[in-house]
Amino acid sequence: xxxxxxxxxxxxxxxxxxxxxxxxxxxxxxxxxxxxxxxxxxxxxxxxxxxxxxxxxxxxxxxxxxxxxxxxxxxxxxxxxxxxxxxxxxxxxxxxxxxxxxxxxxxxxxxxxxxxxxxxxxxxxxxxxxxxxxxxxxxxxxxxxxxxxxxxxxxxxxxxxxxxxxxxxxxxxxxxxxxxxxxxxxxxxxxxxxxxxxxxxxxxxxxxxxxxxxxxxxxxxxxxxxxxxxxxxxxxxxxxxxxxxxxxxxxxxxxxxxxxxxxxxxxxxxxxxxxxxxxxxxxxxxxxxxxxxxxxxxxxxxxxxxxxxxxxxxxxxxxxxxxxxxxxxxxxxxxxxxxxxxxxxxxxxxxxxxxxxxxxxxxxxxxxxxxxxxxxxxxxxxxxxxxxxxxxxxxxxxxxxxxxxxxxxxxxxxxxxxxxxxxxxxxxxxxxxxxxxxxxxxxxxxxxxxxxxxxxxxxxxxxxxxxxxxxxxxxxxxxxxxxxxxxxxxxxxxxxxxxxxxxxxxxxxxxxxxxxxxxxxxxxxxxxxxxxxxxxxxxxxxxxxxxxxxxxxxxxxxxxxxxxxxxxxxxxxxxxxxxxxxxxxxxxxxxxxxxxxxxxxxxxxxxxxxxxxxxxxxxxxxxxxxxxxxxxxxxxxxxxxxx
Amino acid sequence: xxxxxxxxxxxxxxxxxxxxxxxxxxxxxxxxxxxxxxxxxxxxxxxxxxxxxxxxxxxxxxxxxxxxxxxxxxxxxxxxxxxxxxxxxxxxxxxxxxxxxxxxxxxxxxxxxxxxxxxxxxxxxxxxxxx
Numbered sequence: 001x002x003x004x005x006x007x008x009x010x011x012x013x014x015x016x017x018x019x020x021x022x023x024x025x026x027x028x029x030x031x032x033x034x035x036x037x038x039x040x041x042x043x044x045x046x047x048x049x050x051x052x053x054x055x056x057x058x059x060x061x062x063x064x065x066x067x068x069x070x071x072x073x074x075x076x077x078x079x080x081x082x083x084x085x086x087x088x089x090x091x092x093x094x095x096x097x098x099x100x101x102x103x104x105x106x107x108x109x110x111x112x113x114x115x116x117x118x119x120x121x122x123x124x125x126x127x128x129x130x131x132x133x134x135x136x137x138x139x140x141x142x143x144x145x146x147x148x149x150x151x152x153x154x155x156x157x158x159x160x161x162x163x164x165x166x167x168x169x170x171x172x173x174x175x176x177x178x179x180x181x182x183x184x185x186x187x188x189x190x191x192x193x194x195x196x197x198x199x200x201x202x203x204x205x206x207x208x209x210x211x212x213x214x215x216x217x218x219x220x221x222x223x224x225x226x227x228x229x230x231x232x233x234x235x236x237x238x239x240x241x242x243x244x245x246x247x248x249x250x251x252x253x254x255x256x257x258x259x260x261x262x263x264x265x266x267x268x269x270x271x272x273x274x275x276x277x278x279x280x281x282x283x284x285x286x287x288x289x290x291x292x293x294x295x296x297x298x299x300x301x302x303x304x305x306x307x308x309x310x311x312x313x314x315x316x317x318x319x320x321x322x323x324x325x326x327x328x329x330x331x332x333x334x335x336x337x338x339x340x341x342x343x344x345x346x347x348x349x350x351x352x353x354x355x356x357x358x359x360x361x362x363x364x365x366x367x368x369x370x371x372x373x374x375x376x377x378x379x380x381x382x383x384x385x386x387x388x389x390x391x392x393x394x395x396x397x398x399x400x401x402x403x404x405x406x407x408x409x410x411x412x413x414x415x416x417x418x419x420x421x422x423x424x425x426x427x428x429x430x431x432x433x434x435x436x437x438x439x440x441x442x443x444x445x446x447x448x449x450x451x452x453x454x455x456x457x458x459x460x461x462x463x464x465x466x467x468x469x470x471x472x473x474x475x476x477x478x479x480x481x482x483x484x485x486x487x488x489x490x491x492x493x494x495x496x497x498x499x500x501x502x503x504x505x506x507x508x509x510x511x512x513x514x515x516x517x518x519x520x521x522x523x524x525x526x527x528x529x530x531x532x533x534x535x536x537x538x539x540x541x542x543x544x545x546x547x548x549x550x551x552x553x554x555x556x557x558x559x560x561x562x563x564x565x566x567x568x569x570x571x572x573x574x575x576x577x578x579x580x581x582x583x584x585x586x587x588x589x590x591x592x593x594x595x596x597x598x599x600x601x602x603x604x605x606x607x608x609x610x611x612x613x614x615x616x617x618x619x620x621x622x623x624x625x626x627x628x629x630x631x632x633x634x635x636x637x638x639x640x641x642x643x
Numbered sequence: 644x645x646x647x648x649x650x651x652x653x654x655x656x657x658x659x660x661x662x663x664x665x666x667x668x669x670x671x672x673x674x675x676x677x678x679x680x681x682x683x684x685x686x687x688x689x690x691x692x693x694x695x696x697x698x699x700x701x702x703x704x705x706x707x708x709x710x711x712x713x714x715x716x717x718x719x720x721x722x723x724x725x726x727x728x729x730x731x732x733x734x735x736x737x738x739x740x741x742x743x744x745x746x747x748x749x750x751x752x753x754x755x756x757x758x759x760x761x762x763x764x765x766x767x768x769x770x771x772x773x774x
Contacts, residue, residue, distance in 0.1 A: 554679035554680055595678075597697075597756075598685060598756075602682075610695065618676075
């Protein structure tokens with residue numbers, strides 16, 4: 001996928017977040033307050049997401065570490081010292097330098113990023129000292145030592161009697177919040193005190209726990225002493241039979257019903273939504289309440305992340321099906337084909353992967369049928385008798401890229417252009433203007449077929465529009481490259497999971513819509529009267545940008561807004577088209593839910609999303625909103641933006 | 644006329660029954676967001692407990708009219724648990740409808756299918772909304 005076109009969008013947003021982050025980091029340094037921490041956290045979070053989307057790993061890592069530390073600061077687990085203020089300021093500055101590098105089209109890195117990321121992480125691992133325990137420093141390294149390959153770290157079981165201090169957070173909520181900190185020490189095996197008794201008036205403040213940890217006793221003791229809310233404790237090391245599973249260095253696995261995980265994801269998404277609503281409804285809170293709410297936010301987000309993670313399955317799980325399909329067809333057609341999938345460990349959302357199997361099989365069938373030549377032909381062309389098809393799966397930030405490459409005969413763009421004109425899908429002039437890349441994408445036009453290449457197995461073209469549509473409806477992009485005589489490559493870039501899709505919010509009339517950022521090239525503020533808008537400087541080559549009005553496209557009443565509004569520039573196979581909207585409302589991560597029956601077939605939308613404020617936004621599917629070449633030819637063309 | 648546990652719905656002209664097994668429950672009406680280009684019979688989307696429900700305009704489908712001011716949403720059971728019927732009229736759950744006369748039975752699954760069919764039979768690209 002060509003990320004360069006998103007660079008401008010990234011830069012403009014990153015600069016905005018950076019400006020705010022720099023300001024808040026400055027406020028922190030000059031005394032600081034909870035509000036500055038909260039804001040800084042939000043900006044770090046946004047910067048992380050943007051960087052990850054673009055694959056700027058150094059920046060994403062640094063912003064992530066800063067975000068985690070800020071979360072700990074907000075939650076009170078870590079105390080805000082002068083050193084930390086400085087560290088946060090330096091980190092923001094470093095992110096600024098990386099953004100600058102992006103702007104200068106240099107490598108998105110900075111020599112200081114790694115050290116800063118490490119320092120942030122180190123501070124995160126240090127719990128805030130409890131009153132009266134200032135001098136206690138953990139006696140063991142704070143980062144859990146990575147077990148050497150093949151030798152699992154030894155674990156010990158500890159029985160812990162914990163006495164909670166009187167100033168502790170009252171009730172079960174406070175205790176649960178305390179217990180969640182044990183995650184840093186190891187695995188909390190049992191809590192003998194029933195949690196239901198915690199709210200009882202006669203609860204004496206003592207808890208019995210069993211902890212399994214890789215740490216040694218002094219390390220546990222030091223951390224318990226530093227834990228806020230803990231007045232005292234007793235520890236007994238517990239003789240423990242070696243755990244065979246741990247000893248063999250393997251994880252234990254459990255099969256879970258997939259539909260339960262689907263429900264879990266729904267619930268976790270709802271929990272996140274309700275939390276932000278609650279937070280908004282409560283407004284400004286007393287510091288202690290705000291701290292609890294922050295803690296809830298952290299846990300809710302972690303829970304959501306865990307569920308998303310649980311639904312990821314390795315690409316491996318569909319490999320056999322793909323191999324089988326390819327082999328079968330090759331045998332039937334008398335071709336020799338080798339399918340290579342070097343990295344099958346990349347993990348994708350289960351339902352996403354399920355929905356990709358059909359398009360992948362289709363692409364493979366196409367490659368075997370049309371791409372790979374018969375063994376004799378290959379030999380004549382100086383190629384090895386057996387053809388090769390490779391599937392490369394790799395992960396970039398929260399995107400996954402799947403490339404299917406064959407070393408067959410390639411696709412003839414010129415021939416496709418000719419066909420498109422013959423079939424009346426395009427005017428000869430329009431066809432002549434298409435670039436090589438655009439010509440290749442003609443195979444994904446609905447109804448396009450090439451008589452010479454259509455066979456009973458897989459007419460190239462028939463079905464390729466379905467492949468592309470499937471990919472785009474999943475929030476991804478489809479690309480096609482080919483060199484005549486050498487082979488073709490289909491590329492799909494998709495969000496790794498069904499989690500948050502970065503989207504641009506917009507308004508048309510009274511209605512709220514969203515469009516995945518991945519499908520927008522840029523936004524242009526229109527000029528001129530509403531009825532005849534002009535897109536200034538639209539086509540870089542001076543050509544006009546065709547415009548269509550979203551309201552008109554969706555059959556909505558014409559906007560009564562006086563200002564001409566905006567045009568979202570959407571790349572299409574026949575060049576860019578501007579979609580007229582009334583207002584752009586900024587970017588948001590949306591959890592897009594597919595429309596269900598009876599709206600399942602409504603292709604104008606890829607789904608809908610619930611917002612924190614209770615509103616519902618329909619998520620537009622831009623590929624379905626723009627007329628195709630055929631419609632242009634039929635006089636259904638968008639209005640012209642020339643004055 | 645069929646008996647058994649069912650939801651009785653009274654609209655202006657007629658009374659209707661929906662088999663209790665086909666519904667999941669009643670949901671209070673909340674704001675409904677229209678979906679442009681949706682097939683006739685779909686009122687829009689609404690939120691219920693953090694989930695999206697597609698709301699079907701029952702009176703419109705039945706060529707009926709509202710009956711009184713009360714309105715509620717009837718959430719359908721699986722496989723259409725994300726769909727609800729907009730019912731502007733009194734509803735009542737009864738154990739047996741064998742004695743109730745002049746009842747028209749609604750099959751929600753077929754109702755959803757019928758609307759879906761409208762969408763599928765629509766020529767997708769050529770059929771633009773009128774501005």
